[in-house]
Amino acid sequence: MASFISISVLLVFLQCLQLTLSTNSEGTALHAMRSRLSDPTYVLQSWDPTLVDPCTWFHVTCDSNNHVIRLDLGNGNISGTLGPELGQLQHLQHLELYKNNIRGKIPEELGNLKNLVSMDLYDNKFEGRIPKSFAKMKSLRFLRLNNNKLTGSIPRELTALTNLKIFDVSNNDICGTIPVDGPFGSFPMESFENNRFSGPELQGLVPYDFGC
Template sequence: MASFTPFSLLFLLLLQYPFLSLSSNSEGNALHALRSRLSDPNNVLQSWDPTLVNPCTWFHVTCNSNNQVIRLDLGNSNISGILGPELGQLHHLQYLELYRNELSGKIPEELGKLKNLISMDLYGNKLEGRIPKSFGKLKSLKFLRLNDNKLSGTIPRELTHLKNLKVL
């Protein structure tokens, strides 16, 4: 049986730490990637520091007791830019509040990966293109507000399978 000195145990822990850090901060990495796509003239995102262990101390981010991001509340924040696929990595997200900003571009298909999402408020932006069919996978979704954008096309048939959807 091998014996370890305190130094060798510390060395082994330090070798593993970067991997633990990366996995525990995946939500922070996703939010920081979003931050890099946005223009923020009022500095509402100034607390978003990617070097922290997790984003639970950031303004406009709410976490549960397990330090998992459950709410992103940037409604009426005067931010602009495009939404990226990284938002789909926020697997525990329940509320996505991005209403009344200057967001443009297409709505990412990856938002359809947010299985715990209860409410998605993207209204009052400049989003364009179609509503992603992947939204049909959001079985927990109750509120989907996309009005006052530049969306085109029909509402995807897949949304008719959302039994909990109360507001569209």
Template sequence: MAHLYLLSIFLSLLLSISPSLSSNSEGNALHALRSRLSDPTNALQSWDPALVNPCTWFHVVCDSNNHVTRLDLGNSNISGTLGPELGQLKHLKYLELYRNDIGGKIPKELGNLKNLVSMDMYGNRFEGEIPKSFAKLKSLIFLRLNNNKLSGSIPRELTTLKELKVFDVSNNDLCGTIPVDGPFASFPMESFVNNRLNGPELKGLVPYDFGC
């Protein structure tokens, strides 16, 4: 009986610390993000790496299992770049980075965020191409990348995102043609204005990226 009692205690302890262990890896990812950012107004002051659980940090929301599900840093006056560590936030549903001064390329590792519902990164200085890895975000409903400095063409792989309802890449430096398959059949032209795009593709023809 004593052995069974000790075993039950051990299992209880293991269950109690497992969420913290998971959150610790997510906390490490968020702290790595913080190290890449300039934060003149101390929006990230509470992001203390000494704390095991990042769920106590401002701008971070977690679920009942202490997994990070939301990152709210919109309009926070931060600058810098993003890194691949963000792809470790496997339970993230909302990535809100809009209206800041974040630049550099968008990490392809964001395509690992399989539970992502909304990605709002408009109003920054992101450059380079839209990652093709975003095609793995099958739960994505909102994707707003407008008002950046993105270039290249719109990845055709994004036409497989059946849940995508809002897509905005206006005010960038994108080129080529606009896809018409999948969810792109319903996006308004306002989602694409102020680029170097050449209008919608013709059904049944191989897309050609003019000027890319």
């Protein structure tokens, strides 16, 4: 009987240890993100790296297992850049960074967020290409990248995102042709306006992005 109780206590301890390590890992990733950002209005003031649990921080939502599932930093007057550490938030479902002054390239590592449902990066100063790695986010339904400084063409790999319902890249500097396969056949033309597109792809022809 005593042996059974000891094993039960050990299992509970290991489970708690695993949860703590996971929480610490997510907290470390979020603090690394904070270190890259300028926060003049103290939106991230509660992001204290000495606290074990990032679920106590403002603008961070966790599930019942203390995994970070949502970041709400939209319209926060935040500037700076994003780094690869965001890709470590494996349980993240919603990434809301819209209406800030975040610049630089969108990290390829965001493609590791396999559970992401929505990504709102619109109204920032992101530049460079849309990462091809986004094609790995099979749960993605909402991707809004409008009103940035993005260049290059739309990765054809994104046509495999069968759950994608909203895709908006308007008001950037994207060129090439607009995909028509997969979910792209249902997106309105307003989602692509004010770029340098040469038009939609022609059925049966291999797309070629002139000038991209």
